[in-house]
Amino acid sequence: MLLAILEDRMGRLARMATFDLKKRPEIKIFAGGEFTHILAELRKGNTNMLQEFDSIAAHRSALKDEHLITQLETFCQNNKKNLILFSGSITSGVFRDQGYQFLLINSKDFYSANLELFLEDTIAGKKPNLLILQFGRRWKLSLLLYLRNHIVVFSNNNELIRVSDLAINSQIINDLTDDTTKALLTGNQYAAVSPDQMRSLRSRLDYVINTTV
Amino acid sequence: MKKRLIHNNNTSFNRKDLFPLTEQLVFDLPLEVTDVDKYINDLLRGDFGKDLMTADIVFIKVALSENYLEYLGIRLAYHIRLTKHLDAKANIPIVFIAEEDIQFIGITCADPSILFTSGIYRISENFDSLKKILQEMTQGVIKPLTDKQRFIDSVVINPPANYSSHHSIANEWSLLRWSKVLDLSEENSPLKATKENIDNLLYYKYLLTKYPVEGEPDKAKYHIDSKGKILYIDDEWQKGWDIVLKAFFKLSPAIKFSSLETSFKEKTEAEILELCKAETEKIEPDLIILDLRLSDTDFEMGKKPREMTGCKVLQAIKKINPCIKVIIFTASNKVWNLLELQKEGADGFILKESPEYGTDRKTTRTTIKEFADTVKDLLQYTFLKRFYSMCMLAAGELVKKDTDEANEYRRFINELKKQLEIIRSSLLLIDLNKPSTIDIAFLGCYNLMEQVKNYYLRYDKKDYAFYLGLDLEILKRYSVTSNKLSAGEMFVPNDRNDRPSWFTVQAALFLDYFRISSPSSYQDVLNLKSIADKRNEFVHDKKTGFSIEDLGMIIDLLYKACGGIKE
Numbered sequence: 001m002l003l004a005i006l007e008d009r010m011g012r013l014a015r016m017a018t019f020d021l022k023k024r025p026e027i028k029i030f031a032g033g034e035f036t037h038i039l040a041e042l043r044k045g046n047t048n049m050l051q052e053f054d055s056i057a058a059h060r061s062a063l064k065d066e067h068l069i070t071q072l073e074t075f076c077q078n079n080k081k082n083l084i085l086f087s088g089s090i091t092s093g094v095f096r097d098q099g100y101q102f103l104l105i106n107s108k109d110f111y112s113a114n115l116e117l118f119l120e121d122t123i124a125g126k127k128p129n130l131l132i133l134q135f136g137r138r139w140k141l142s143l144l145l146y147l148r149n150h151i152v153v154f155s156n157n158n159e160l161i162r163v164s165d166l167a168i169n170s171q172i173i174n175d176l177t178d179d180t181t182k183a184l185l186t187g188n189q190y191a192a193v194s195p196d197q198m199r200s201l202r203s204r205l206d207y208v209i210n211t212t213v
Numbered sequence: 214m215k216k217r218l219i220h221n222n223n224t225s226f227n228r229k230d231l232f233p234l235t236e237q238l239v240f241d242l243p244l245e246v247t248d249v250d251k252y253i254n255d256l257l258r259g260d261f262g263k264d265l266m267t268a269d270i271v272f273i274k275v276a277l278s279e280n281y282l283e284y285l286g287i288r289l290a291y292h293i294r295l296t297k298h299l300d301a302k303a304n305i306p307i308v309f310i311a312e313e314d315i316q317f318i319g320i321t322c323a324d325p326s327i328l329f330t331s332g333i334y335r336i337s338e339n340f341d342s343l344k345k346i347l348q349e350m351t352q353g354v355i356k357p358l359t360d361k362q363r364f365i366d367s368v369v370i371n372p373p374a375n376y377s378s379h380h381s382i383a384n385e386w387s388l389l390r391w392s393k394v395l396d397l398s399e400e401n402s403p404l405k406a407t408k409e410n411i412d413n414l415l416y417y418k419y420l421l422t423k424y425p426v427e428g429e430p431d432k433a434k435y436h437i438d439s440k441g442k443i444l445y446i447d448d449e450w451q452k453g454w455d456i457v458l459k460a461f462f463k464l465s466p467a468i469k470f471s472s473l474e475t476s477f478k479e480k481t482e483a484e485i486l487e488l489c490k491a492e493t494e495k496i497e498p499d500l501i502i503l504d505l506r507l508s509d510t511d512f513e514m515g516k517k518p519r520e521m522t523g524c525k526v527l528q529a530i531k532k533i534n535p536c537i538k539v540i541i542f543t544a545s546n547k548v549w550n551l552l553e554l555q556k557e558g559a560d561g562f563i564l565k566e567s568p569e570y571g572t573d574r575k576t577t578r579t580t581i582k583e584f585a586d587t588v589k590d591l592l593q594y595t596f597l598k599r600f601y602s603m604c605m606l607a608a609g610e611l612v613k614k615d616t617d618e619a620n621e622y623r624r625f626i627n628e629l630k631k632q633l634e635i636i637r638s639s640l641l642l643i644d645l646n647k648p649s650t651i652d653i654a655f656l657g658c659y660n661l662m663e664q665v666k667n668y669y670l671r672y673d674k675k676d677y678a679f680y681l682g683l684d685l686e687i688l689k690r691y692s693v694t695s696n697k698l699s700a701g702e703m704f705v706p707n708d709r710n711d712r713p714s715w716f717t718v719q720a721a722l723f724l725d726y727f728r729i730s731s732p733s734s735y736q737d738v739l740n741l742k743s744i745a746d747k748r749n750e751f752v753h754d755k756k757t758g759f760s761i762e763d764l765g766m767i768i769d770l771l772y773k774a775c776g777g778i779k780e
Contacts, residue, residue, distance in 0.1 A: 009479060011509025092249035092288060094242065095280040135282055141321065145281035148312055149223055152338045156225035213320055 002026035002122050004053040008035050008062040012088075016111035026119050028053070035062070042068050047075045055101075055128050057084035057110065076100050082128050086110040093134045103130040112136075129171065143169045144209050151202055164189040166201075175208050176201065214350055215267055219289065220274040224310060226343060232272075238264075240277040240289065249285065251413040253292045257299065265293070266302050270350055272343075275311035275318060275335075284322045286311075288415065291327055291370065294358065295418035304358035308334040308346060326368040332358030361422075370419040384544065385411065386420065387565035388453045390577040395432070397460050404453040435585045437465040439592035444496050445470065446489055446526065447504035447542065448477035458502070461581070468592070471496060482508045482522045489526040493533055499595040500538045500588065501530055502563075505554075518550040524557055531558040534605075535641055536597035540587060561587040596761050597640055603768045604637050607775040614778045622780045625668045629775070632661040636771075648758045652751070655759040658767040659715075659748055665774050666718040669726060679704040679713050681726045682779075688713060691720035693742040698735050716745035719774075727777025737773060740766050 003026060007013050010031045013021065021027055030038045038049060039062075050056055056076060063069050069085070076083040082101040086109075094104040110133060118132040131139035147168060154161050163184060168176070177185050180200040184193065193201075218224070218232040219240050227237055238261055246252045256262065265271065271293070277285035290307050293299065309328075311318060315335055319325040327333060334355060336342035349355045358364055389411050392404055411417040445458055455472045462470040473492045477485060485507050493501065505523030506512060518524055523541070530537050540561040541554055551562050563584045566576060608630065615626050639654040670688070671680045679688040690701030698720075704713050713721075719741045723730045730737045744767050750756035 009509065011479070015509060015512050090248065092285070093283065094246075094249065094278070095283075097279075131280075134280070138282070138321070142280050142282040145276070145313065146279060149276065149281065149338070152312055153223065153225045156338060156340065213317065 001028055001053050002119065002128065003028070003055045003057060004050060005029045006035060006038060006056070006058040006062065007031050008059055012107065013111060016108050017115075018111065018113045019116050021111075021115075024119060026123065039063075039068070042071055045071070047071075050075065050081070051079070053081065054122070055082035055084065055130070057086060059107070060085040060087040060090075060104075073102070076102070082130055084110065084130060084133065095130060095134055101128070101130040103133060105133060109134070127171075138212070140172055140175065141209065141212050143172050144175075144205060144212065147172070148202070148205050148209065151198060151205070155198060155202075161193050162190050163187070163193055166193070172208075176204055178204055180204060214269050214347070216270045216272065216347070216350075217265065217268045218272045219277070219286070220310075221277045221279075221285075223276065224274050225338060225340075226272065226310065231340075231343065240285065242278060242285070248413065249288065250292070250415050251409075253289055254296070254413040257292060257296050262296075262299065265299065265305070268302070268305060270306045270308065270355065272308045272310055275309045275313070282321060284318070287318070287322055287324070287327060290333070291324070291368075291415055292418065294327065294364065295415065295422050297418075297421070304332060304361065306332050306334065306350070306355045306357050308336055308355075310336055310338055312337055324368075324370050326370075330358065330364050330367050331360065332356060332364075365419075365423045368419070370416050372416045384449055384452065384454075384565060385417070387544070388457060390566060391457050391461075391581060392453065394577045394581055395435075395457060395460055397457060404456055407453045432464055434582055435461060435464050437462075437468060437585055437589045437592065439465075439589050439595075440467040441499035441592040441595045442469045442496060443471070443500045443502065443588070444492065444498035445472040445502045446492075446507070446523075447472070447502075448507045449504070450474065461584075468588075471498075477507055478509070480508065482510060482525070485522050486525055486529060490529050490533065493530055493537070497598075498537060499598055500540065500591050502540050502542050503527060503530075505541060505543050518553050519557070524554060527554065527557050527559060534598055534601055536594065536601040538591040538594060540584075540591065560591055563587065593645055594643070596765060597643060600765060600768050601637060601640050603772045604633055604640065607772040608633050610772070610775040610778070614775075614780070616780060625664070626778075628664055629661060629778075632657065632664060633775075636661065636768075651761065651764055652758050655764050655767060656748075658764070658771050659744070661771055662719060662767070662774055663715060665722065665778070666715060669722060670713060670718050677705055679706070681718075681721055684726075686721075686726050688718065688721050689725070691717050691724070691738070693720075693739060696739055698732065698738055700732070714745065715748075716742055719745070719770075722774070722777070727774065727779075729773050729777050737770060740770055744770065 005013075005021070005027060007029060008031070010029075013029070013031075021029060041047075041049060056072065058072060060069065063072065073083060075081065077100050080100050082103075084103045084105060086105050086107045088107045090104050090106045093106065093109065096102045114133050114136040117136055118129065121132055122128045129139065131142060135142060147166065150166060154165070168185070173185055181197075181204050184197045184201060215236075216232065217236050217238065218226055219238045220227055221240050226232060238256075240256075242249065242252060257265070273286040273290055275284055275286040277283075277289065286309060290309070293305065293307065294303050296303055309318075313321075315328050319328055322328075328335070334346060336346050346355065385407050388404070388407055397404060411421070443462065445455065447454055450472045455474075458472075459470060462468045473489065475488055480488070503523055503526060505518060505521045507522040507526065510516075511521045511523070527539055527541070530539055535558060538560045539558065540563055541551070541559045542563050542565065544565040551559075554562075563580065566580060611626055611630050611633065616623050636654060636657040639650070639657050643650045643654060669682045671682070671685065672678075673680055673685070680686060681688055688704040690704050692699055692701055704717065706712065720738045723737055723741065724732065724735065744763070747756060747759065747763055751759065
């Protein structure tokens with residue numbers, strides 16, 4: 001299954017959700033008795049019931065016990081599961097991708113239409129992408145802008161770099177590939193990037209960014 | 214020129230020849246940090262803040278995390294502008310470093326308005342741009358923000374998503390302002406949490422800059438010289454309102470204040486309703502301060518006040534006793550909503566201030582003063598709660614005395630029930646500014662006792678004497694002189710005009726027929742005499758009206774009379 005939601009406040013879920021989560025077969029909501037049960041199991045160190053999910057979303061405040069948050073983080077890290085911690089008190093979302101995707105997000109943002117987009121994207125066979133939860137349809141823009149900044153810094157520093165140094169996120173490679181960048185993006189990852197290639201990539205990047213907006 | 218550079222190891226300007234290490238701050242949100250605003254606020258309160266106090270210009274990378282669109286650089290800039298303790302340095306020239314132009318960032322950033330204010334500059338990530346702006350700084354072209362008011366009027370900062378409910382904002386905002394005016398120490402834990410939240414949260418920094426508040430307590434104004442029990446029902450009592458209101462009522466020692474201390478979260482509306490009813494029956498408050506939104510479901514869009522849990526609690530309270538006064542403590546200022554609640558029996562409204570309306574200091578003080586006045590005014594009516602309860606108990610006695618047989622006695626009981634209804638309605642209409650409303654209630658009670666008198670008084674034509682009831686209990690000529698009761702002879706009229714008075718019959722009923730009083734304990738009879746005299750004085754224009762004490766006395770007697778009724 002795609003997503004487990006550990007929620008102790010179903011009233012809030014019902015209030016905030018922009019679609020009927022209970023009707024989505026990709027989601028399993030652990031609420032009420034099931035929530036209490038899963039918390040008890042986590043306290044015992046048992047994470048078996050979470051194994052079948054690609055992503056786990058939990059109400060951070062409900063896992064008051066810091067130990068449980070750490071345990072959940074460790075479980076997700078070890079098992080390459082995506083972890084979403086949501087709470088009403090989170091003022092500004094934070095995303096990290098360090099071996100596993102981790103997202104801190106405000107509850108209302110989590111239960112927004114972006115959640116539906118996230119599910120649709122994943123059902124289409126793509127890898128779960130928490131950036132969609134954070135930014136909706138504009139999620140790629142964040143990766144594109146980051147890459148552009150990366151390129152500018154390399155260029156300014158006149159560093160000799162390899163293709164792999166650009167650390168281009170695989171999710172935007174297709175968008176960046178055209179006749180001028182194909183060789184760079186699909187070629188040897190350890191090859192040096194020439195100034196011309198850098199210019200072409202930058203040019204393509206500017207174009208994709210502008211069309212995305 | 215002292216310059217500072219804030220980055221996330223994501224700039225080529227971090228070369229030592231451009232910005233020595235002492236001029237750089239690496240903004241790197243630690244993994245364990247879950248509150249960006251708090252992290253920034255801690256930075257500004259710590260060494261970085263101190264360092265900033267000596268700077269002339271600050272360069273900030275527009276993105277301070279790998280997740281570019283988070284635009285943490287912009288958030289940091291807002292914090293710099295709105296952090297009070299930075300004083301004049303809050304206006305320092307800020308230069309954003311970004312490949313994107315201002316328009317692009319404006320489209321893609323959630324809160325972009327700072328970009329269009331004075332004192333904000335933007336350069337591309339290239340050395341020429343940096344050189345140029347540094348030159349302009351030396352030439353005095355680059356200027357700090359000079360007009361803070363204009364800045365605050367131009368920027369728009371959206372509340373965090375979960376704060377989009379107006380209720381939460383008004384609640385915390387109002388709480389802080391009340392605590393300031395009441396001069397409460399923020400060391401109290403729930404208040405401290407709210408204060409910290411307000412200190413850290415960018416949205417509140419914005420509001421506090423826009424609508425500054427300073428406590429100038431004038432506590433004497435808030436003293437309420439009335440007595441009474443007050444119950445506070447609010448799902449957010451723990452967030453500090455409980456402390457603020459406790460402190461507020463501490464200024465009035467004759468008031469006993471308590472809160473419904475329970476966790477409202479995850480309770481259903483029905484459970485909340487039951488809890489509120491149980492607490493009301495247990496505490497027997499004279500006044501309830503009630504929040505409208507008590508359950509998660511109350512936050513659903515388009516929910517009408519009548520559908521809210523608070524309104525259902527209001528209805529339940531009024532069912533227990535409609536004379537328990539209820540003040541609605543709300544963040545809604547929609548008149549039609551308030552009118553609807555008034556129809557349900559709400560006796561007063563206190564609006565939690567909101568940044569959206571009424572935000573100057575005077576408003577907070579005025580609101581608190583109005584709150585004190587409303588409480589004082591409503592507590593003047595505490596007597597009604599007892600009077601109404603007595604009437605309900607009297608009605609209960611009548612139910613007990615009722616019969617299934619369709620006879621004269623049943624008609625009598627039904628008439629008394631109807632009269633009690635009238636009395637209860639008249640109690641609800643009592644307005645201390647209109648003394649005649651007390652007279653109406655009093656006379657209603659008097660009439661009921663008159664009905665009792667008329668039912669039991671019998672004249673026997675055989676021996677020309679008056680008796681009581683079917684038992685033909687002898688009616689004595691009771692009289693009171695200097696608070697002394699004397700029984701007198703059997704009532705045989707001396708002439709056609711010699712009829713038993715209201716008092717004579719009531720005294721005989723109380724002493725001989727109902728046996729409520731006895732010749733050795735006859736305070737009730739003295740009270741009956743007092744009531745009869747006052748009523749006669751009123752009818753003969755020797756008395757202008759009745760007092761609350763008179764009304765209380767006759768209701769007490771009425772209750773006892775109803776208890777004594779027998780077939």
